[in-house]
Amino acid sequence: MNPTATRHTDHIPADLRRSWAAAGYYPDRDLYSLFRGHVERDPGAPAVLDAEGTVSYAELDELTRRLAAGLTQFGIGFGDVVAVQLPNDRLACAVDLAVAAVGAIALPFPLGRGDRDAESLLRRSEAVAVLTVADHHGYPCAARIREHSGTLPALRAVIVVGDEQVQGCVPIHALLAPQASEFVQKAIDPDGPARILVTSGSEAEPKMVLYSHNALSGGRGAMMAGLHDGPDAMRNFFLVPLASAFGSSGTPVTLATLGGALVLRPAFDPVATLEAIALTRPTHLLGVPTMLRMLLDSPAIHDADLSSLRAVVLGGSALDPDTARRAREVLGCAVVGLYGSADGVSCNGGLGGYDGSVGRPDPAVVDIRVIDSDGATVPTGSTGEVVARGPMSPMCYVNSPDLDASLRTPDGWTRTGDLGVIDGDGRLTLVGRRKDVVIRGGLNISPAEVESVLITHPAIRDVACVSVPDPLYGERVCACVATAADLTLADVTAHLAASGMEPRKFPERLLLLPALPLGAAGKVDRQALRERAVNEGTDPVLPQQRIPGND
Template sequence: MTVALHDLLPAGLRRSWAADGTCPDLDLYSLYRAHRIAGPHRTAVLDAEGELCYAALDRRARCLAAGLAGLGIRPGDVVGVQLPNGRDAVTADLALAALGAVALPFPVGRGGREAASLLRRSEAVAVIAATGHRGTAPAADLLVLAGQLPALRAVVAAGSGAVPEGAVAFGELLRTDPKGFTPARPDPDAAARILVSSGSEAEPKMVAYSHNALAGGRGNFLASLMDGRPPRCLFLVPLASAFGSNGTAVTLARHGGTLVLLDHFTPEAALEAVAAHEPTHVLAVPTMLRMMLDRLAEGGHRVFPPPTALVLGGSQLDEATAAEARRSFGCPVVNLYGSADGVNCHTGPAEGDPRRGGRPGGPGVLAGRPDHRVADIRIAVPGTRELREAPRGTVGEIVARGPMTPLCYVAAPDLDSRYRTPDGWVRTGDLGVMEEDGTLWIVGRLKDVVIRGGANISPAEVELELATHPGVRDVVCVGIPDALMGERLAACLVPRDGATAPTLDELRAHLGARGLERRKHPERLLLLDALPLTPAGKPDRAALRDRCAEAGPAPGEVAPAPAS
């Protein structure tokens, strides 16, 4: 074992979910092998290289596991994985599970400094990285950093490009004879994977998950959206993201389904994949969906049968986009509220929810009803060390605990202390309301506020209202420093294709007509062709703040908003 990964949940509670069948109580590779035995020729992966069946993928995984064992990788070791979506990434997931090692996937877009931080803090002994991807060379970059990482013993280079000197070729490891390899049988409640946050902290948080938390808790989430068939999931988000952890561990190992993968998202490629491969579920972030809807509106795309559901996560989904998606794709749209830290709640697949129009008591995003087989969710009084539940119908901090709850933060006892209660509840930092009927609404973030002249403004509230403007395709609001007011609110906006970009005054008038207080109106407008995204596919708020600061105020764009 390298870095210490301890479980902050009471052991008896964790065991109770295995005893009652909520969690499968098997390690990920054993779950996968059961599906391989039951249907060896069923398709496991569809990617740019074609189809790969369960038997062929299993052989690749066993060969790679044997090769990695030859490099000295042992049960409990942490191994980084920086690969684009494709069969190599899935093979690495399964091989590390078969070894009983702990996978630390992170997207290929992560810079060298961030990658080095993840590998150093996790005490990773090896990393599997791409030889090249979209003009970058992750494997070569990590080799340069190896001297700063005392625990790192090997860099494995995967892909069609030249293997940099000093790296081990992924292809050579795949040629290892697996006959002498015996898969480990790790404790299902032991660590299997480390999820990486999107980086809202100074350094991205790392969160350790067990086999049961992934296949059980997260697996139960996908099970609630299935229609009786094995899932055929088109992942437009990186498998290396928290959202993407529903790939190998859930779609394949838990449910025996098929992964449809693109190594890089474009709206055209995504729509072609929907038409060609007929996925049951499309997993994406709202920005991706809006881009796909714009292409559909232009016409010329192949007709496709409706998926079972579009599953959207990573950022809030406005009702206008959801309604357009239901019409265009002919299927339900599921709004997923979740995070790497250990919370999951989603709207049901039934269309026409009469409560979509808004929370009766004020602004908010409908998150659905919590599923105790995934995560029990409560509303706590903010600022208390012990969990003290807030009355129904009142705003408080969202806390979660259940089968998908992670073990702990990695090498960060300060985060364990800050975000976990003594009995294992996860503090999300999100503000929510639980109504009497058990419906959860998200109303903001404890720390994601813009403080203008001493008054708090919730960017999420303003974004929800701006998204209803017919000329807006995508919008993110951020705070920008201001010498007089402390901060002012900026709206970073992508206009709808074919629509005239709205002016700041038009947006303010729209917000006024929607009933939003004038003090909450944006005072800066930044027009963009597309929102910058983090490697995990979420809007990059830090980059937007920088863009606003670099652009400076346009004439007439910054003026004190009148008091309401």
């Protein structure tokens, strides 16, 4: 058995993984070894251009190896889960690489997740360490995680980044070994676990999806490489957090696999983003459609130098034709809408232009089928559930045998819950989704999670959360509440805040009803509620502090 073998099961047959390696779909090397190859080839090449300036591949490797030596001294190694909650900067990249270098499993999750999500992720993943900041917009991240240590028996250390001391936490400088030479890498299986991607939440708790080194560098690497047609290396400006599922195409793919450069800023701001584009000259801009709409609506865009951009790549929610058209006209580059998820599906229309579909599946990334309720492939042009399997397929859901049983087939296909049609030319068009989820500006919000907290309010008899359309964010959440009390939206959100839920998941409309309507089967009629929410939802939409998941 190889040294990275863990308790986690790979639901893709091993011989199928090996066939993808033989076909050249996998580089068949671990992520850190791939990164080191770029360091040796061009040590002075820019790796990260963040708010502090530019760091080269050699400089980033120096920091990475010092961190890896420190992790080793802390007893962290093969198969251990290390959670990472850091802003978009060079340190986040170095930590990702260091965790990979010691054979551990990175669990990145964005700043801004509330106590409930953070505690749940750390507990269910059995993380042995977490690296986080002392303070994020007044919220004491490290201290709050330390307070939950009693419910986290596997957690050995909270490592804190920041100038202030946090009682019970290890300062980041104590993790850094004096010399990079103190770290010596051991052999790592490229089919072994490397990173856990966290979904935004289509269930009451976010799903955690485990990826191997090969699935990240191979499948996801092929997807990113297919979006670049220039002679020089990609220079990717990630507007989304590197700690998000979308952001997994940052350090493991852009740096380790492709040898490109990352442009990073700690938070999204339209004017600052336009200034950074002119300064850093990225080839690709990666974000969610809401961010693109905000950039297009900014008066500063008319004076911005955007000539370096070859493509804007958008994920997280559907790209509408009007936004795609406006972006092509204003930015003068390709606009690509990604269809994908942490669960292991990815498809896009490439650089040729948006045609309403999500493109043709690439076998180097993932094969896609459309099936009926019995699992049989439906005829061309017919609607069915989208399922996916290929080089980017994840290993499993972390410590969730129920999800593995319900969402993975015995031969490794992933059920997405999305409904689609494949036409005669092999193009996939999405027509809906079975998953009950609200997508607000690229953030998946679980109605079930919000409802589970609201129902504990003493004045609420019943509750259902539904989506209402929004021209900026795509969708917002409306809480439909059965109550006799004169509740306000502020009352509802105050109850959620007291429970520890992050503000990004709060409802932004409220519909008060004497009772929730029921359908013929006796279940809550959510479609009727959506119609009433659009027409009768009370209280103004509350302003949200920041774009979800990007601060």
